[in-house]
Amino acid sequence: MYQYWLRFFGLLRKHLFGGFVLLIMLIIGNLGALASPYFLKVIIDKVFGEGDFQLLIQIVFSLLGLYVLRVGANFYADYLYTKISNKITQELTEKLFSHMLKLPMFYFKVNSVGSLVYKINNEVSQVRRAFTGSIISMINSIITIVGLTVLMVLLNLELFIIICLLYPLLILITKYFTPSIKTIIENTRKEESDFLAFLTERFSNVKFIKLFYSHEYEGFLMKNRINRIIDLNLKSTILTSGSNNLSVLLLAFIPLVVLVYGGKQVLESIITVGTLIAFLQYANKLHEPFRNIVSLYVDLVKTSVSIKRIYDVLDEPIDLESASDELIEMGEICEIKFEDVSFAFNDKQVLNKINVIFEAGKKYALVGKSGSGKSTLIDLLCKLIKEDSGSILVNNIRLNEIKTKHWIEKLAVCSQDYFILNGTLYDNLHYGNSSVNKSEIDAILDQMGLSSDDSDTFSSKTLGETGSTISGGQRQKIAIARALLRNPEILIIDEATSELDSLSEQKVFEYINNQPTIRLVIIISHRLSSIQFADEIILLDEGKASEVNSIKEHISMKGGFYKLFKNQLVNSEVARDM
């Protein structure tokens, strides 16, 4: 755990000067507060004992000066730690967000959106709260304890040793409770993050819930989750409050012991009344920082859990990036070759030593039963996941050696789960295409039939979250238009025309056919109408590219493709022409 804290404090490096000034301000603020009992001793023993009024006036002015200094120091310390903590949490959030976006696609397949949001939002907030709260209070408490120790040793060593004998018990109590508290906090975090994931999933699929009329069932699931969180919170309170209150009991005992032992010393004239009163005041003051440390310790354990969860994400390797930083110049794409490529999700072998060649100038269709691995093959091609064995070669260069940025610039993918921003139509088309101008956008809108779909209102209104205010077909047209605006060399359409009417689909494919910059088109579809434009059709079956033929060859072979599309072939023009 300590290594995580060390790494976290490494973020302070940039703020060393500010941190140093902050420490000085905290020292001034805290030590200033410790002066009063000492002045009280002088007032009792010297001013009243010896009748020195002049000294009283001097003490009053000194106390006044000290208060002004403390107020100034506290004010500046508040400003500084707010500034530093915000900077550090901003850096941490940025680092976490950009690292998460670079993680392999697999990471997002096994981690829910809610849990990722929770890490960026709640875990980082816990760290910020700790910084502005517990860490500063901890420093304040430590400074106060050091100051009090020095003053008490100076006043009376014997009484101080008595106090020292009792405080280790406090540490034992804290140590006893810590492991259980830590486990409960970790479980609570996991439960809270799952709760957020649950909410995100429900609100993203509210239509589904309504259509299944499953409100009551969802309410039941929600109740169970809340109950589990309440249960954990109660257990956590029992442990933290138990530990805190036992410590408080022990702390209350200490001044009583000092009073008995110190009182005896006063009666025997070993120490003055002023010394005993000042010492008692210091001993009482020791409660506060120690009690703080005990309760802050729990808060710091919470923060430790957050820091660990943050660094666990930051330590996830970004293994898809090219090993070399040098840009490998590969020119225009001529050929993409899959050589014995295999890929498995955990134990499930999805692609097994697959061999396929995609040549520039051709259009390919990728077909196969649901779950046969078509999208997985495309994910490999887009470097979203990495093959377990074999290699993907682009113009005979290994895809892994090509820098991701350079490769992605050549691709445009319209996938089943296209991304529609909650912005205007133009915002959506500009996404990733910042250099395109209005006339290019208008031209593509025209081609996609989007300008006639809805007049000006369509282009100026916001499309709603995930495009909820427009139709499925319109969403697909936008996704295709956005992909085409990238002027890609490779265009991949993964079930992205399924919601278009047949006329619109035909127009889209005609437009794609006439784009000179597109060198390779790969279409994934279960619809014959979408794949009939392809020059070659690759059938994926049992993890292999079992048949690669033109549509007519496939039909005459009456193999796997024929069986898959038999029903659709009955009334199709392609089959009739044969």
Ligand SMILES: Nc1ncnc2c1ncn2[C@@H]1O[C@H](COP(=O)(O)OP(=O)(O)OP(=O)(O)O)[C@@H](O)[C@H]1O
């Ligand atoms: N995150 C994952 N974890 C485990 N298995 C997965 C994961 N994603 C996909 N799979 C499995 O990999 C296999 C291939 O999935 P893929 O999405 O590539 O199929 P597909 O041919 O595109 O299917 P469809 O035509 O239904 O879209 C499926 O059996 C699927 O269950």
